[in-house]
Amino acid sequence: MNSRPPTVDVHAHVWLDDVEALAAGRPGYREHTELELRRAGTASAAVSADQAVRRRPRLTDVTTRLSLMDESGVDVQVVSVVPTQYHGWADRGLAAEMAATTNAGIAAHCALAPHRLAGLGVAPLRHPDLAVAALDDAVLGHGLKGVEISSHAPGVELSDRALDPLWQRAAELDAVVFLHPWGCTLDERLGRWYLSNSVGQPVEHAVALSHLVFGGVLDRFPGLRLIAAHGGGYLPLCLGRADHAWHHRPDARGCAEPPSSYLPRLWFDSLVYTPGALRGLVAAAGADRVLLGSDYPFDMGVADPVARVRAAGLDPAATAAVTGGNAQRLGLLPAAVAARS
Template identity: 35%
Template sequence: MLKIDTHAHYLPRDWPDLAAKYGDNRFAVIHHGDDGRHRIYKDGKFFREIWPKTWDPEERIADYARFGVQVQVISTVPVMFSYWAKPHHALELHQSLNDHMAETCRTHRRHYAGIGTVPLQSPRLAIQELERCMDQLDLQGVQIGSHVNDWNLDAPELFEFFEAAQDLNAAILLHPWEMMGTDDMPKYWLPWLVGMPAELSRAACCLIFGGVLERLPRLKICFAHGGGSFPYTIGRIEHGFNMRPDLVATDNPRNPREYLPRMYFDSWVADPRALRYLIDTVGVSRTMLGTDYPFPLGEQEPGAGIAAMGLSQAEQERIYHGTALEWLGLPLSRFA
């Protein structure tokens, strides 16, 4: 059975050192040590260690083959979004990442599809790069963050970008980044454990209550990490909508639950009971395999959560590849 991992992060081994070029240490830089370790630094401090499988397409293919997964939908690591940067500086980085990703997809067409990245702090440049990703690089869409500096995703400044994405039939992967409350919870990795799920609920609620999904019914957005806390608090969100429409329904009068059939979710929720709830709530037609590869917080055995669900053959086919192909706008023959 074809299995497509829709949430798999990817970086080149090296990328432009914009911290040095522009004198801004907020840009992520990579150091390859004599000890064989590969470390990302940001703000002049250690951020994360990565490994060759982050950038080596052949090693990734072999790694995935152990679990019967044939295809990865690759996207950058959110630290590279750089929405805080000057737009043209960020565009330089995004273009470099997108060019590298496109080359991997061209040379390993049966094993990779690509979701690019755009400088959303400039919606005009973001649309320009989205068009290049789709029309010139043969990528399937772009990954975006859960907010853009002071803009939530209902910001009027971002609507033309989403409109362009719908017009281009682009797949959007929505990933948490710059997690809320980071300064207030520095211990225990809480920004990743608590902030990440909240970021996705924040993004989903803004897209719904701000009317973005209402005005753009063909917009194809997949929420990483199973939608974070959003699907699991939809009851509370709906209750708030019903009981205090004066506060909640100020920009969109439709019940938020009505939008679940328009949203996609990856399957990585780290708990079989949570995955069962997600499938029961949004359906197999809205759920797709996703692992957060190759990082420790991701699913260490790709597809294991789905395999444990006791799903029918048809349901497994839908979650393992059918939903992903619909979201990506690709035929099954692409990976045959």
């Protein structure tokens, strides 16, 4: 990292045993796990359970993590909790306890490699006032770069005005909000062939980002720094229909400008799998709005994120921006590295 700008993977995960220990056995946990099983289907759930066992060292052991980062050409990871550990069903007391435990756990993991790892905490969306407090705890209490959130929580959409204090506080702190859905509400319709993830995650991104755009959140909080995982799902390349609705229907005008105009106000990770898709994302949002992402260490992620960006054939400046420059401008380098930059 001394002779060139660092490569920064903004989409990498950690598993925290302490969080799961808090959740297990609490009221609502059994119902939550049953819903997850229905959504995934038994065949996919069995594969995922096997993956969880085999990939556990990559999620918990920092030596293993650093070795795999070296193999993939990644200098820095911005790590966040595995989304199955959001536990959005939790009541107020448990939600506050789990958020504090998550923030502390992420910070402790990053402290094991302070020159290579930065972290994101969580904010329990179901309880908006607690979400603000959790953001403060993450950024001010533990030195994290922001928080990871899902596409919704029970009874709460990202467009709800109750979340305005969270967006306001994130803008005030220059904190990053990392949108990473988990659990598509199409439920059993996606319970075969792993559609719950391959289709469900992009759908959840499209719905969540549409709430932020059409709901006027980005108008009210232009300083919000939000990164969408998985390249933003279906939304970035499919906004022509949304623009048409905005122009032709008064009920579709919850935002001040056509929906496509908001893409350059958001950030997206590069996890779109093919060179053509990445070129399309860069064309839609701008090279300054795409950041390296791998979804480490899951099978829907990629082990060679830097190589995949280079394979897209972007110009050198765009490649440098995506692989690390944009993350650096968003303040996502570890404090120990940023001090030397």
